[in-house]
Amino acid sequence: xxxxxxxxxxxxxxxxLFRFAYRLLGDEEDAKDITQDALMKVWAMQGKMMELQNxxxxxxxxxxxxxxxxxxxxxxxIADTLDKASELPALHQRNPHAATERNEVMNKVHAAINAxxxxxxxxxxxxxxxxxxxxxxxxxxxxxxxxVKVNLHRARKxxxxxxxxxxxxxx
Amino acid sequence: xPERVYGKNYKINRYMDYKAISALLEKYWEGETSLAExxxxxxFFSGTHADLPEELQEAAPLFQYFGEETxxxxxxxxxxSFLQETPPQQAPARVVRMHPFRNWMKYAAVVLMLxxxxxxxxxxxxxxxxxxxxxxxxxxxxxEAKKALxxxxxxxxxxxxKMQQLSYFNTAVEKLQxxx
Numbered sequence: 001x002x003x004x005x006x007x008x009x010x011x012x013x014x015x016x017l018f019r020f021a022y023r024l025l026g027d028e029e030d031a032k033d034i035t036q037d038a039l040m041k042v043w044a045m046q047g048k049m050m051e052l053q054n055x056x057x058x059x060x061x062x063x064x065x066x067x068x069x070x071x072x073x074x075x076x077x078i079a080d081t082l083d084k085a086s087e088l089p090a091l092h093q094r095n096p097h098a099a100t101e102r103n104e105v106m107n108k109v110h111a112a113i114n115a116x117x118x119x120x121x122x123x124x125x126x127x128x129x130x131x132x133x134x135x136x137x138x139x140x141x142x143x144x145x146x147x148v149k150v151n152l153h154r155a156r157k158x159x160x161x162x163x164x165x166x167x168x169x170x171x
Numbered sequence: 172x173p174e175r176v177y178g179k180n181y182k183i184n185r186y187m188d189y190k191a192i193s194a195l196l197e198k199y200w201e202g203e204t205s206l207a208e209x210x211x212x213x214x215f216f217s218g219t220h221a222d223l224p225e226e227l228q229e230a231a232p233l234f235q236y237f238g239e240e241t242x243x244x245x246x247x248x249x250x251x252s253f254l255q256e257t258p259p260q261q262a263p264a265r266v267v268r269m270h271p272f273r274n275w276m277k278y279a280a281v282v283l284m285l286x287x288x289x290x291x292x293x294x295x296x297x298x299x300x301x302x303x304x305x306x307x308x309x310x311x312x313x314x315e316a317k318k319a320l321x322x323x324x325x326x327x328x329x330x331x332x333k334m335q336q337l338s339y340f341n342t343a344v345e346k347l348q349x350x351x
Contacts, residue, residue, distance in 0.1 A: 032247045109236040
């Protein structure tokens, strides 16, 4: 039963967990290690799996806690790693000029989001990129639903202002 | 967002679309959109649109960014061998060990309450004893007074007898003197 549950509900969210860890750590190898550890931890706590209503949020919370431990243990400088990850891989398009222009715009958006305080950035990424509900985000980050809503509003407002100031407009 | 079929009123329809999307976008900035509405915005901005109003142009790069998959590294190979190695088992029920003095305030409250009840009982008992002692003393004093009065009365009566005899003697003396 547990194996079935694990394969049907935990394995499909591996990618999401990996991306979440990558966003928190900014390093591919560390994100992979943390996600692997999170999967093993979830499996080790399979007795609890049956009791939970939202397995995905629980898995994300475990991933988050492990990533935060990693940050603390290594005195991670998240800013450094984010700088490293701030350049997006180039997009391949037929028109090189259009591709360059698009890359520039995407990099500006990327920079605007990465410049947000961590709690705003995490919430915005979980909502706008991963499509999590307010409740799921609250459970993943271990915060109140109202806090999620307030911080999401502030995050979007801040990104909007940054993009307006830089005059980043549609492609 | 479902593909729209445009007819003769293409421009009007497009204007209506933009108006609806603008309203949705305002809700998005305010943080009040549902997941379905956000999906609608993403779908809208994933396509190309002519004559996009400025408020929609400003949001386009953000929504296009959300749709980009290239911002993440390729998913690595996962080692799932732990699924075979760890035999599936139920986690044992968590036993929460409580320190005996963890709830010291409860114990303190019970002790205080017992001490209060004990004190009140003792006070009550002492009051009763004092009252009984007082009553006994009063009774004793009454008996003593009664005894003293009885003795006084008895002695008084003795004196009366003697006076009676003396009176007889006097009468006899007067009679004798009178006869002489």
